[in-house]
Amino acid sequence: MLHVPERGIPRRRRLPERCRTNPPGRSGKSPVGAAARKKSGPWRVAARVIDVPLSVLDLAPVAAGTTVGAALRHTTELARRTEELGYHRFWVAEHHNMPAIASSAPAVLIAHVAAATSTIRVGSGGVMLPNHAPLVVAEQFGTLEALHPGRIDLGIGRAPGTDQPTALALRRTMAGLSAENFPEELDDLVNYFTGERPGPITATPGLGDRPAIWLLGSSGFSARLAGLLGLPFSFAHHFSAANTLPALALYRQSFRPSRWLDRPYAMVAVNAVCAEDDERAAWLSGPASLSFLRLRTGRPAPLASPEEAAAYPYTEAERQFVLERRAGQALGSPETVRGQLAELLARTEADELMLTTMVYDIADRVRSYELIAEKVAGGLRRQD
Template sequence: MSSLSDVRLSVLDLAPIPDGSDAGTALRNTIDLARHTERLGYHRYWVAEHHNMPGIASSATVVLISHVADATERIRVGSGGIMLPNHAPLIVAEQFGMLEALHPGRIDLGIGRAPGTDQRTALAVRGSRAALSAEDFPQQLAELMAYFEPDEGRAVNAVPAAGNKPPFWLLGSSGFSAQLAGMLGLPFAFAHHFSARNTLPAVRLYRESFRPSATLPEPYLALGAAVFCAETDERAEWLAAPSGLTFLSLSRGRPIPLPSPEAAAAYPYTEVERQIIAGRMDSNIIGAPETVRKGLEELVSDTGADELIITTMTHGHEDRLRSYELVADLTH
């Protein structure tokens, strides 16, 4: 049975934009956090693709990955993930082949099939209603992977993808990607932080579907986990509260910058709103170090995860740095 000391710790960053701040500051904070977590010994640093979100600055994911890789030395850097239906497979292959060529052995290509936004914005990203369906995802993925293989007389090649293939990951929040990742023999990252009710079924399906591949002889499972760690349980709850208000606004189609703890505390929640937030935050691991240790140990024990990819969205940058410090200390 796995324990917390047996798993790798990694980072998922959405480059949060706090209320009263701006995207430039958020992106500089991402670079600072990447350097900080590299020093703390985190294994990989992923950034997520979201569009039309006033509280998230990581929309141009590949650009941000490049800057993070340039600013660090050892930590793996990648996408958590690239939403493949938003992009032509050729372009993704060119971009990640170039990243791998520039930073050999440090780049991850995590792929998802969701739009990373609402349907109206997805239409603006993809350019046509015909491209909005996710049904073509397996074919898009196969095309993308083929561009990284040696030229076999293809009329179109992705330069410099051939010979510069980063590890592929599939990301998901349901059983579809879990099963596909298993069938292809790929590592799988499940979004436990926003789809906790599907975690155990998806994990089981991934392992049952797994077929060894040339790059992965056994299943490899990473879980996205939302964690808020501070010196006391009360302080951690205070820092986590803005995420609940952010989700509430998003669920009503009104995304907002990340509010301050003071704004979250002052909001006049109805009982129904409190229930909505509680349902979302229930899977978050929030508290002082020992509280967080117990939560993470339970998650690892229940799932047998090989890696935890931790996301922490706090209004204050120093609070986010400190949370990752305290979590890193749990494994020492």
Template sequence: MVPFSVLDLAPIAQGTDAGAALRSTLELARHAEKLGFHRFWLAEHHNMPGIASAATAVVIAHVAGGTSKIRVGAGGIMLPNHAPLVIAEQFGTLDALFPGRIDLGLGRAPGTDMRTARALRRNLAGDVDNFPDDVAELLGYFRPAAPGQAVQAVPGAGADIEVWLLGSSLYGAQLAGMLGLPYAFASHFAPAALMRAIDVYRHHFRPSERLERPHLMVAANVIAADTDAEARLLLSSLQQMFVSLRTGRPGLLPPPIEGYDARLAPHERAILDEVLSCSFIGAPDTVHAGLQGFLARTGADELIITSQIFDPVARLRSYEIAADIRDRLHHAAR
């Protein structure tokens, strides 16, 4: 029975601000906890007007402090932007505050443009080529401190944190397998290499002190509503956001537009066909059939869903429908 989790980008909708987005994120996390979702993850992005989770560890603390049992974590922290010791201390602190509930997903991309990456790091000396060494260093800080260890993460040493590798390519899949870590694939925005990455991860997996066998999470966009037509209308906010982002004009999450599909230029339609191929849109039965096939095709151990919906009430409703679909799938699996 596959657990369902939530990936939230703390979207800033047009007409609102970051404060409203973060309050809505906490409301969603509480809702997800009541509905029995397994994890609630937030993602590190920078210089994105429509995303409020740039200070990801701070937002995780906000969410974990407002919930009681759901696992909360990063999906993910873009490790090349940070010194491994800093992340060990941040997540060690989160574990000290919320023991046994903190996840740390690690990504290799900067989560922004290169100009902003330079502003974050002051220089690009810690680039993506150092990622495997940075991951190993970070994992070392989470082990219990050895006698005489010169540099320790305090808090952090001995912390009970689930560490994941994230990816949208074969590189992350291979590294996750070789390190014996759970792997989450970003099929909600970069689905092209999904099936090849799954094969690479499972083929290269080696048991580790953290994990005995491969453990795969896949991501999907889910926009569910009471009718197919309503869901397609809600989808237009996500469609507009992706077109703006991929054409160099990132902005706030826009309200839905009737008939948006009909307005798309051919190159815009091609963008959406590429990025949204792992998306499940519609009424409950429509989404149920889509997710059932997706999980069967991937053989995933977990599913994480994201729902970029302009109206907060409609967003909560979408996750209610997703939880009902999860329960139907679990019942059928018994």
């Protein structure tokens, strides 16, 4: 089973004190305070070895031959099961005009998932702030926090989550298509929750009902901004693996202690498919590879079956594209996935891992998370 952080977990499932950790939740403070890290004479306090929390990023994949309604029900089913397994967070994405993804309205889906669960943290991975007025986001997530206090995460991104024509349809103006105003929009959003700059507009709900705020990114821009603001940072290794290490280094170098954190806290999102053996996992991962290829080449479609993906006539260039994308994934049997995730942890020194699993059948999706919780998680540890 997974290591389960103490917050919000029934007493019968709490772990011994030496095994607990406290990822950013409402307070956002890291488990070891500044005093514990100061020198005592010529020696530093010995580092603890702790279990690494695992979380879930779900896109509500729409399988070919099924409905959007089924996809959303499957996301809710997965949230319930991963809560039982001890995963720490369950985030949903924001994507638009993508036939294979039903997660286009994260605030609405978060409300549903949070109501269907009781202890797991639920949040956005993320809300693409340039698509929304900061006041609206503050009111929506203030409402969610008021309804589910201490369980809501607000992950913020600056990408559109779609193509340019769809972004224009969302924002209704060409002026809004640039991300240049993102820092100012983020500052406005935070202020609606904190009220540090009083003004004529109050977010109700929002002011006094603040979710845990995260910054998401796939490049150095958001990494540096998260560090300067002292926010926890989630990096999109699952589609920007080449930028992972530089971005995390920049985040840590730029970090300034804040009301949110006294030291950096980095989460890395990774594609993961775990099955009974490597061959089965490779078979199950085929539809996601084909879906990503179709999206990149302007041919989006619902998520294909493994049979359709296996029969697809890849060109040599397309095959190379798929192989390069798979190189950054955790894919295989429990033993294989354990090694891949452990190696990722060693390279990134991540405080938390977020797994995203896009396979055709919900039973295979659930089983992947079960295998990781039961046979992989216990071997993922880091020094604190």
